[in-house]
Amino acid sequence: MSPPGPLSLNTVTVKERWGLADCIEGCARHGIPGISPWRDVLAAMGVEAAARRIRDAGLTVTGLCRGGMFPAAEATGRAAAIEDNRRAIAEAQALGAACLVMVCGGLPPGSKDLPGAREMVRDGLHAILAEARAAGVTLALEPLHPMTCADRSVLSTLGQALDLCDELGAGTGVALDVYHVWWDPALEREMSRAKGRIAAFHACDWLVPTTDLVFDRGMMGDGCIDIPRIRALAEAAGYRGFVEVELLSRRWWAEDPDEVLRLIKARHATAC
């Protein structure tokens, strides 16, 4: 099959040791052409300075992480989330990011009302859609693994994300992370529905066993996900963009980031 698209570094992958300046320099030093910052490191540098330095380094911004987190028990909390998403849209626009990755949010604390939380996500997306369109920022809805449903994302499957895209229309797409979707028996069917709507492709691996529900993602090739198979499905759905590596991993956070980037480059070539 074809070689994978160009590599992009999601800054969370080295978050314990590198700020955004280190990440930009690291990408340049290792010949990694894409970067996807999280908003905390972006805020630490300042958006305008970050946009300039990323541009000067010749990097493509494959996404901004992250918008979303809409559900809240109180209306004031939901309004605050929408305001924060508006700021995220402005930041994504300033960076020229390919998309704003949407981690939609879990149940409000103490709630058992899953249909209600999903409705809050819908409402939140509708509330920011016009602003995203005006800014030319694609809202990339990211289905998250069902094990995150309670506290991170009630948006759990690609099919559910595409249903929302169908409803929202222009200005929306999906962020496809192999970690979140690899298990899905409907994946092939839903990928054929995703045609032209994959805004980002994220890679890492599922370790066997996995010892933490959030911070035990594996390096590509170390786990059981057939990444090339899922990439082929994405390419059949028209995706021609970057392979963004997003590792939330206590193990890799403890390592020298230059070593991590070297390994990521190698695995990008052999395991993606």
Added chain:
Amino acid sequence: MSPPGPLSLNTVTVKERWGLADCIEGCARHGIPGISPWRDVLAAMGVEAAARRIRDAGLTVTGLCRGGMFPAAEATGRAAAIEDNRRAIAEAQALGAACLVMVCGGLPPGSKDLPGAREMVRDGLHAILAEARAAGVTLALEPLHPMTCADRSVLSTLGQALDLCDELGAGTGVALDVYHVWWDPALEREMSRAKGRIAAFHACDWLVPTTDLVFDRGMMGDGCIDIPRIRALAEAAGYRGFVEVELLSRRWWAEDPDEVLRLIKARHATAC
């Protein structure tokens, strides 16, 4: 809404402190009318003795845990799994169990071939179906939470289980555990397809946060699952059976089983 169906104790709930004899006596002592043994405690007592003691105690056997675990790298491993499932069918028949709960198995160690593992599950089920029918034992396909896909079950959703039931026909059904299906955006739609095919209903809760992928299930009412809502869906699909409590939990395993059974009885009345 209607009160929940009668209570059944899955023996794994107290596995660290009670064998099968303790469980039978405990159910009788606490007025719990159903029991669902795992095969390890069954083997320790002996199937014939267990069948007699359970019958003498007046308990209903709501299921036998578990058959399945079909995928294996080698044909000899797959054949051994099928043989073991034949023994499980005979045990379920000897107990008069309402069903044999099928935990279908994950990827063979080291494999990334998810479609292949699913095919092994299909093949395994086809191989034992005639024997199950002849024994009058319903194979209750249990979709397991997607976080178990790599090492426990490539059967991940109710929809996928029902597709298999459609294919296999008479002698099959589904075991519905709220822990495994609560997050599923397709749950309502698929439950309407499940009409007359729910062979077991299992209850526990999803804790926030969850700290282990296998052994951190919560007591009903301690987590975020709207159990009555899912029970209502099951009843709308014709289910009139027991509510079986299956807690895999390091926390509850450490407690006095009599206290655990008292709490289960209370939560069965208030949180199911």
